[in-house]
Amino acid sequence: MDRALKKVVIDAGHGGEDPGTIANGITEKDYTLKISEYIHNRLDEMGIPNELSRDSDVTLDSDSRPSKIQSFYGNGEDVLVVSNHINAGGGDGAEVIYALRNTDTFSSKIAKELETAGQNVRKYYQRRLPSNPAKDYYYIMRDTPNNETVIVEYGFADSSGDDVNQIKNNWEDLAEAVTKAIVEYAGGTYQAPADSNYYTVKSGDSLWSISKKFGLTVDELKQANNLTSNLLSIGQNLFIPEKETDVTTGEYIVKSGDTLYAIAQKYGTTVDNLKSINNLTTDSLSIGQILKVPTEDEQTDTNTYIVKSGDTLYAIANKHNTTVDKIKSLNNLTSNTLSIGQVLKIPSQSNTSNNTYTVKSGDTLYAIANKYNTTVDELKKLNNLTSNTLSIGQTLKIPRSTSSYVTYTVKNGDNLYSIAREFGTTVSAITMLNNLSTTVLSIGQKLLLP
8 A cells, every 4th residue: 555645734924914924026926926826726736635724815813823723734744834934144055943842854855855955054954942942933833733844945045045935936936845845754656847957767768868868968967957866766756957059050959848939039040941941741749859040141130038936027127128119019919918938039239238137135336346247437428327336236337348357256156157157158158268177066166157
């Protein structure tokens, strides 16, 4: 007989009259609800019995929350309680706290998956009540007796590091990481999202065959999954990094979810043209298939951009040094409404003499000018600034002629793919600029970025 699945209660921290932490455009109660609903829906897909402590913006105090949690499945040891939170205090990274009555098995599993998703983990630990060290510090643990209760702090809303961007832009990746840990610990079989960049290992697979299938090297696949050996297990889920394609080579490797229409839009061509130059008789594609695509000389004077969660036309236009009207005109848009995954044509900036920089917490004009080998006056003049005041998320133009290269220090969880995406470049460009012979990076390593 199969072992019974553990039951799960997902607790969205704070809510209603209690907003929790508020900083850098992040309100804790809103993000904990989004994260909790995401996990709830994913657990439903995989058949893990689960409930939400709240599914709307309601207030749950220290008395009603524990009783609500235990109203679903009782106070048995086969019940997992995952309380989602956003931290404060100026640190950087995730934390996982587990109850004094439990081992660290579940919390360490969550921490490992968060690291794999790209978030650095400060620690997983227990915390005791100062007035009575025999009790847990947090009421959510004290008042859910026998349940296996953990608190997941996904990052710091007031971080001076990369947590703010992680929370705003990558919260779904972090929620998916916790989902994976829950499913496997609860005794279920984890299945990656249908539209994700994951591959589930099947009988007969090897790192070499999977790497070949996706146009990668074994080292690239191991690096992306933090693997230290070549051993695989059936059912294991591997992250497949996007293969950067240099359009001057005229080749594109088909990924999961690709269509001829999407590829044609990406390269500024048509489906008929793609079918013609590849001798295709149908619109069907297979993962790993290599397509010929128009080279840079054959493409129109546009780039493309894929809309992500939270994007607006204003933000996209600002990022690409263009205007909302130009993007709408180029894409025949009649409204400002966007959909996630939508492909937009972006006016080419090939003739511009400027780079851009997005202001982060702690930045000053002096520090930015120093970083890009320019002056405060030049920055203010180029950006029409009348004062030295900056706001987080503000986009500044940087003189290209004086900026040279950006120096980046590798952090825990970084890989060439994530760095390339963050700085709007490619893996091949970073590799060539730094004379790298491998994709393996070390923490503290200095990289030059275009």
